[in-house]
Amino acid sequence: MSTTKQLTDDLEYLGGLLRKSERGASPFIIYALWAALVLVGFSMVDFAPHRVGLFWLIAGPLGGVASAILGHRYGIRIGQLSRQEGLRHGWHWSGLMLAILLAVPLGLTGAIAWPVLSRVFLLIIALAYFLAGVHLERPLKWVGIVMLAGYVGLFFIPAYGWTLLGILVSLSLLVSGLVERRRGGAPSR
């Protein structure tokens, strides 16, 4: 075998190995955690609209920290720790939280009515999920698309639209997590 051929083979082998070593999607428990939070948080828009802000103010950051801990534990369990990957996720989701926080004054000052602002939040979150699906972990792309479809659907559903959307997004998160687990991308915990 010529040196060039051997070098090319070695590089192809290394490339394949790096692809194989990608950690894939997050563990199912993180999907389940956010499915539960979304179900409660979205339904509250219909049933307890005045407490939605407080709920997400607490549940959002706590869910983020819990996800980081669960992701780290997953890394320990599979034997692969990458701070860089953790940071990528951290920056992405922190960016989402910051964008939402920065939009809150629009509601507080009365520039935008809260029911309208809720839909703007939904668009921001849908975009964040879609982009996470494109750049971080593929299954989230579909969750983002469900949210975008739900945003459109809210214009046509007269009552309990947010509750219905919460159920749909929760289901899409659970299904995405389960499909990924079956594919072997991530174990259950």
Added chain:
Amino acid sequence: MARRADNPNSPIVAGLEGMDRILEHRTRLAICVLLSRNDAMNFSRLKDLLDETDGSLGAHLLKLERQGFVSVRKEFRDRKPVTWYSLSKRGKEALESHLASLARLIRQASGGRS
């Protein structure tokens, strides 16, 4: 450990400059590349990815450890020993130099101008 060129004007010899004998073995090079992309990996994860036997992988890792290319941390999880490996600063430098030499060699072999 880096190779020295006898005739630095020769393109092939120049390409070999910076290559490390330890990393010429595909498995050891693969271990270092994997560790360069992650902060740490344990023995069983490396074994799964590289599809090596315990003995063979252990021998390669020992060689890298003796060379100072990887650092080792042992711990117990659920009463089982787990060994974690990370790429040391020396290992990172050697890998970078080795990969740069490989890229140079390939460019020269394919008559590249870049």
